[in-house]
Each structure stands twice: as C-alpha cells, then as structure tokens.
Amino acid sequence: MTNDNTSRDPATAPAGLRRRIAGLSDRTLAFVFIVPTILLLLAINIFPLIWTIRLSLTNYRANRANEEIEWVGLRNYQRILTDPDIWNSMQATAHFLIWTLVLQVLIGFSLAYLINKKFRGNDLWTTIIVLPMMLSPAVVGNFWTFLYQPQIGLFNYVVAFVSGVDPASFSMIGDVRLAPWSIVIVDTWMWTPFVMLICLAGLRSIPDYIYEAAEVDRASRWRQFWTITIPMVLPFLMLAVLFRGIENFKMFDLVVQLTGGGPGSVTELTSINLKREAFEKWRTGYSSAYAIILFVTVFGLASIYVKALNKVKER
Amino acid sequence: MNHSVTEPSRLQKWVAGILVVGYALVTIMPLAWIIATGFKSPADAIAYPPKLVYEPTLEGYVNLFTTRSRATPETLAQLGPPQTWYDAIVRQYDMVISGPSRYGERFLNSVVIGFGSTFLSIFLGTLAAYAFSRFRVPLKDDLMFFILSTRMMPPIAVAIPIFLMFRQLGLSDTHLGMILLYTAVNLSLSVWLLKGFIDEIPVEYEEAALIDGYTRFQAFYKVVLPQATTGIASTAIFCLIFAWNEYAFAVLLTSGTAQTAPPFIPTIIGVGKDWPAVAAGATLFLVPVMVFTILLRKHLLRGITFGAVRK
Numbered sequence: 202m203t204n205d206n207t208s209r210d211p212a213t214a215p216a217g218l219r220r221r222i223a224g225l226s227d228r229t230l231a232f233v234f235i236v237p238t239i240l241l242l243l244a245i246n247i248f249p250l251i252w253t254i255r256l257s258l259t260n261y262r263a264n265r266a267n268e269e270i271e272w273v274g275l276r277n278y279q280r281i282l283t284d285p286d287i288w289n290s291m292q293a294t295a296h297f298l299i300w301t302l303v304l305q306v307l308i309g310f311s312l313a314y315l316i317n318k319k320f321r322g323n324d325l326w327t328t329i330i331v332l333p334m335m336l337s338p339a340v341v342g343n344f345w346t347f348l349y350q351p352q353i354g355l356f357n358y359v360v361a362f363v364s365g366v367d368p369a370s371f372s373m374i375g376d377v378r379l380a381p382w383s384i385v386i387v388d389t390w391m392w393t394p395f396v397m398l399i400c401l402a403g404l405r406s407i408p409d410y411i412y413e414a415a416e417v418d419r420a421s422r423w424r425q426f427w428t429i430t431i432p433m434v435l436p437f438l439m440l441a442v443l444f445r446g447i448e449n450f451k452m453f454d455l456v457v458q459l460t461g462g463g464p465g466s467v468t469e470l471t472s473i474n475l476k477r478e479a480f481e482k483w484r485t486g487y488s489s490a491y492a493i494i495l496f497v498t499v500f501g502l503a504s505i506y507v508k509a510l511n512k513v514k515e516r
Numbered sequence: 517m518n519h520s521v522t523e524p525s526r527l528q529k530w531v532a533g534i535l536v537v538g539y540a541l542v543t544i545m546p547l548a549w550i551i552a553t554g555f556k557s558p559a560d561a562i563a564y565p566p567k568l569v570y571e572p573t574l575e576g577y578v579n580l581f582t583t584r585s586r587a588t589p590e591t592l593a594q595l596g597p598p599q600t601w602y603d604a605i606v607r608q609y610d611m612v613i614s615g616p617s618r619y620g621e622r623f624l625n626s627v628v629i630g631f632g633s634t635f636l637s638i639f640l641g642t643l644a645a646y647a648f649s650r651f652r653v654p655l656k657d658d659l660m661f662f663i664l665s666t667r668m669m670p671p672i673a674v675a676i677p678i679f680l681m682f683r684q685l686g687l688s689d690t691h692l693g694m695i696l697l698y699t700a701v702n703l704s705l706s707v708w709l710l711k712g713f714i715d716e717i718p719v720e721y722e723e724a725a726l727i728d729g730y731t732r733f734q735a736f737y738k739v740v741l742p743q744a745t746t747g748i749a750s751t752a753i754f755c756l757i758f759a760w761n762e763y764a765f766a767v768l769l770t771s772g773t774a775q776t777a778p779p780f781i782p783t784i785i786g787v788g789k790d791w792p793a794v795a796a797g798a799t800l801f802l803v804p805v806m807v808f809t810i811l812l813r814k815h816l817l818r819g820i821t822f823g824a825v826r827k
Contacts, residue, residue: 245700320533
C-alpha cells in the first residue's frame, strides 16, 4: 500500500505559511501517530516482561517488600522443573488442552459444514450458537457451578433424564474423576463456536468451480469431501486450533470460577497454580520463573506449530 | 439448464437445519436458565425436579441491589405496613432493607473502564493503523509483529510486575490503571483490525483531497475517518466486549473502588446461597452483550473470522 507520499508532502509544496504550520510532514505525522501506541505497549507489556525475568533470578517476596533481595541465579528454574506439583498441573493442563481441542474441532467443523448447507435462517441460528463465546467466562463459569449441583442442578437433571441414573448420585465438580471433564464440557460449550466460525470462513472460501470440475470428472461426493473440502479447510482449522490452543494454555477465568482447581488439585491448571504461588503464597521470585517457563513453552509450541501450518499452506 | 452442483438439495438443507437448530437450542439452555433463575424465589431455584413453570418474582433483583437485616417482630410492628413493593418482598422474610448493595457501583465501574479503555484503544489504534497503512515506516513489519506478539503473553505472566508497578505508581485499584491496562491489551487487536479496514479504502480519495489543498492531517480527518466508520465501530465492539468480560487482571489488581462486575458477581452468593440474586446480577451483566451480538451479527461474525484469518 506504499505510494509516493513524499512527493506530495504539503510542507515542501509551494504554499502559504499557515498551511506549512498546519500540515505536518508525513514523516512527523507517522512518528506522532505511531509512538504513543509503541510507548504504551513497551510500558505495559515489554517492561513488565523484562522485570519478570529479573525477578525470576531473585528470592523476592512482594508481601515483604522491605526484606533484602538475594540473587539466587537459576535456582528457581531448577526447583520448578523438579517440582512434582508443577508436573501435576502440567498434566492437568495437557488433559484439558487435548480434549477441548479434539471436541471443539470435531463439533465446530461439523456445525460449520451443516451451516454451509445454507438452510433458511442459518445466520440467526449461527448467532445464537455464537452467544456463549461473547460472554464473560468468569460470570458464566460461576453459574455453571449451579447447573452442576447434584440433584437440583439442570445439567445433572438432564443427564439423569436421558440416561436414567440418579441425579443425586454424581457430582461433576466434586468428584476427582469427573472434575477434569466438567471443565472440558464448559469450555467446549463456550468455545466451539469460535472453531465453527473459522471453519465456516474456510468453507466459504472454496470456489464453486472446483466442485463443478470434480463433478465433471465424476468424482463421488465422498471423494470430493476428502480431496477438496478437507484440504481446503485444513489451514483455517489449524489456525483455529492455534488460537484455541494458546488461549487454553493460558486458561484461568473460567476454571477458577468453576472448580477453583479442585477437588484437591485435579483441575489446577498451570495458570491457577501460578496464581496461587504468586498471590497467595507470595513467592514472587519463584513464580516469576514459573511465568517465564510457561511463556517460553507457549511461544515454543506456537512457533513449531506455525511452521507446520505454513507447510500445509504451501501445499 | 443444469442446476448448480454446489447448491445443496432440499433434503440436505432440512437435515442440516434440524441438526443445527437442535444444537443451538441445547447450547442456549444454560443461558436461558440464568435468566429464568433470576426471576425465581430462592425456594423455587433449588427445587427438585428443576422447575420450568413457576411464579415469577423480583426477589432476586431486590436482593441484588440491597443489603438486608433481620428484624424482630416488635420492630416490624413498629415500622407499620411496607411503603414500597420492594419493602413488601423483603418483609415476607422478616427482614428490612438496610441500604444499597455494591452491585450498582461495580456495574458502573465496568461501564467506565470498558468505555474508557475502548475509546483510548480505538483512538491510538486508528492513528497507528493509518500511519502503518499509508506511510513508509522504518521496520514496519517488525513493529507490526511486535504489536501482535504482545497478545500472546499470558496475563498471569505479566501480572506480577504490573501488580508491583501499579503499587509503586499508586495505580492499584484505580479506574485509570485499569483503563491503561485494558487499552494496552486491546491495542494489538485494534491496530491489526483497523489497518485491515483502512487498507481497503482507496488511496485516490486522499490524493484528490491533497490536490484540493487539504493538509495530510485534514485528509486523514475529513476523508479517511468517515470512510472507516464501520470498521472502527466493529473494532470498538470487540475491544468493549474484551474489557467488559476480563477477569484475571480485574481480580488481581482491583478489590474495592475500581472493582469491575466479573470478580464481584460470584461473591454475591454469600452464605445464604442466594442463587436468584447471582442470576439476576449475571443477567443484567450478560444480556446487553447478547442483545448487541444479535443486533450487530453481520459485522461481528465477519470481524471474528476476519481478525483471525488475517493474523
């Protein structure tokens, strides 16, 4: 979109003095327009990140700000990587991440495929399906604890109605075996529409003539689905997985309100674990190192994934 | 003429429609249940089996907005008959209203912080997006990527130093602090989305304006901005929804004066397990977003995929 702006720079054009003052040069204008944004991002994103790295090398505790700060080198990192509690949270996060992605991809793609059949009123129903993802996860998560109540909860009632078990016989968020699934269910309910919308954009980007050509070649519908639809939607689907993956790795609000990490620590995802270390136990230095490890993990996994994504796109 | 092969048959449309509508009905059940619970009495809310038909009451809403205390029969007798309808509701439980609750304040905080940060991120975002779209900026791609990368940061990872920084600067639990923070989080989205919208406006309009003697700033202000209104509006809605829904920073950095509604609503439950009041609070907080989403569906749905696919 770059054009030769400089040649029409009002400051160099032959014009009156007033205009020369009112019209800043393009360079100045670009500078004035961009700098505030960059400064704010540096102050609220980059500076804190650097500070976190610094803190991670100390034994600082934010609730005892006057105590002397000691440099401990990489000891925090070493302790974190050998802490069984943290590996436990990593496992809980992995379970949550894998199952939410699998379910959301399957349901999201199926819904997009069906909506793309363009039945009447499809845009209104699409909007209704999208509603949960527009709402506050903390507020909605909090209310789900009510739906999950044994006996009186709507969820238990519906499950009991369909399957015939006693609605008071199981507690989704109180049972160690069910709790990891309770968060998977709510997250899937909330975020499947996101995967659906991106798949829909993918399906709509496939030009009709490709299917028409396949029809001329007498390719079966089944074959068209596997050789045209799936490969054409795959880059979009992978993008949706990337976004959901990053978001769910950082997952905090929904799960904190739903289970608070319990019972015990079976749903204590890394962000919740980190919050506990940082703002309840006040091990600031230690949790800074923890934050850096998480950040590097997300970034590392995301970049490997993006490489794979680009390969798929090239094909 | 042969009917297009890509047009689904009537049967396919019917089957697809029924499945999608079925899914949609299941998916809105929890939301409908929130709204319904808000109009139940506490006894109806925890009835078994869950009640679909019940006598609606505004008890939940009265409890949401007031604090109440138990009164002895003597005091109640002294007070005489209830003056207002909400007094009457509370008196059924031998209670009197002792004052307003904090819900109103928290809701107002959400409005102020939401709109404040949206205005700022749109203001800064539009300027930056215009500059990135139209001018030769050194290291343009690197800067754009830098702006995007700030979004990948987990909130908890930067929360510790932000907490310390805010404490140092006296910004903890202030509206200004939260507005600045949400602006920074939203900026990456607003710059990227807006650049996309501004890129689509033909440069020729501005060139014509420049030839007519407008300065560059006038051309931006009088020619480009009006053309970008739709894009700006849909970006603004995304920023507003993010700030409205945000919980992690709010719960860590605010506790009183500047606390927004999401960390407050779960605390309404109290010891009395007053689910109708929680549902009433959630309804008032969620329904505006639902209405917005349905009314503005065309722009919003495009915006979600547009933003994602572009990145």
